[in-house]
Amino acid sequence: MSWFKSIIDQKKPIRLLKNILLNSTIPSALLFTGTDGIGKSTAALAFAMACNCEGGEAKPNNGQFADEYLPVADPCGCCRSCMKIQSGNHPDIIRVEPSGNFIKIRQIRDICNTLSLKPYEARLRIIIISDAQAMNPQAANALLKVLEEPPERTILILTSLQTFDLLPTIVSRCQNIRFSPIPREKIETFLIEKRGLNAEDAAIFSAMANGSIAKALSMTIKNSQPNWICLRDRVLNVIGLEQTDSLSLQPIIIFLLFAERLSKNKEIIQDLLEIIKTYLRDLIIYKYSPEKIVNKDLILKIQYISRKISVKSLLSQIEVIQTAQKDMKANTNLRLTLEIMMLRLAMVSP
Ligand SMILES: [Zn+2]
Structure with a gap:
């Protein structure tokens, strides 16, 4: 070998x-x-x-x-x-x-x-x-x-x-x-061929893996905690992305900190932010080529919300989250970083 x-x-x-x-x-x-x-x-x-x-x-x-x-x-x-x-x-x-x-x-x-x-x-x-x-x-x-x-x-x-x-x-x-991030399509194929995932799940996990095959594997280990699809649904629900008005500040911070404590692992917040980013990206992609969205099981919700938010504001939201992710990696105060992120998200107009 x-x-x-x-x-x-x-x-x-x-x-x-x-x-x-x-x-x-x-x-x-x-x-x-x-x-x-x-x-x-x-x-x-x-x-x-x-x-x-x-x-x-x-x-x-x-x-x-x-x-x-x-x-x-x-x-x-x-x-x-x-x-x-x-x-x-x-x-x-x-x-x-x-x-x-x-x-x-x-x-x-x-x-x-x-x-x-x-x-x-x-x-x-x-x-x-x-x-x-x-x-x-x-x-x-x-x-x-x-x-x-x-x-x-x-x-x-x-x-x-x-x-x-x-x-x-x-x-x-x-x-x-x-070293370059591995293209999403490659991870997707890998998950389908080597892990036996169905196409829908493979699309979601490969997007959340953020270019890392190791991450994709760890998320798809059977019975691994947490259950990522459930977690995605929870986080999207708590963050209130169904509504088009500003995001609710307090619940998401509490949820993220709770998730961190639960896993005793700061990384999980990075993963949750990745989930939110993928969802926001889907809202943009849906406007141009709806068949290419990652969260295919949420297509009805995405269809409904995508119409109500502008691309400009979605891009700004993604940028805010990316900045928070970078700050977290630099070991800044976690709670403060999340609070700043949420305030900046709330300031983005729909
Ligand atoms: Zn040798």
């Missing part, structure tokens, strides 16, 4: 990574950007395996590597090194993730301590910093120092939603590899 091939629909970034591996000119830091659940972490792991696979060709190299082997474009997945990396037991493949909402200075200091020692056994030690945008300012500055003086035989791989979530000084020291 090709480890890179298991990543769906990311031909360009994978080709770039393979070129880096084949040319054996590996930069000391890489930055993988793109939405959640589109293969950034899998690619980082595959890259770590490719750098250290024992199936590589023996050739003299430029001294970047500890022994005479070169990286491979496709790790074998079954040598000792590949197996250790897959099982998470390789001492030189180190992963850093947010603890709570942030990556803290302590976590970066731990990395610095590790980096002061030589790698145990890896040809190239790989430090993977997931969700690097979650670094607090102290952590980011500490990491910057590491990037300024790249340690020997070590590659840092940062993953992040987008480059402007990070300090420009960090971005400029990394080679950026962009």
Whole structure:
């Protein structure tokens, strides 16, 4: 099995990574950007395996590597090194993730301590910093120092939603590899073919997945909580989008915060906002090509409301929600962000 091939629909970034591996000119830091659940972490792991696979060709190299082997474009997945990396037991493949909402200075200091020692056994030690945008300012500055003086035989791989979530000084020291959201139609087909969903459900879930195959899968796991279709109906009901006058402020905030508490997961609010956006988009699409709406089971409701709201005001509403989503990712005060969002939504005239 090709480890890179298991990543769906990311031909360009994978080709770039393979070129880096084949040319054996590996930069000391890489930055993988793109939405959640589109293969950034899998690619980082595959890259770590490719750098250290024992199936590589023996050739003299430029001294970047500890022994005479070169990286491979496709790790074998079954040598000792590949197996250790897959099982998470390789001492030189180190992963850093947010603890709570942030990556803290302590976590970066731990990395610095590790980096002061030589790698145990890896040809190239790989430090993977997931969700690097979650670094607090102290952590980011500490990491910057590491990037300024790249340690020997070590590659840092940062993953992040987008480059402007990070300090420009960090971005400029990394080679950026962009991962694209997966087109909705591809996710839809995937859900129908691999998950056995009917066309109607597949259309709804693929729209809510926001370009992420992992998200689409997690939402369609049988008996998974919450039940997304029910949740959609609840949220549309509470937000009062059936009416054309301004949205009711208080109930939706209470509902969103309740949903968050219920799931103990801020992500669920992002998902609920995605549901609302898809619905608003349907109201626009219905005006031009009604057969293309996502929420096909709600067509009568959409037909009724779509006539009463202008495209301009729907676009403004979508924009307001997008801004709130961005602010939430930047770890601003959740309740305040939601309140500002609702006030701005209420100010949009029909
Ligand atoms: Zn291998």
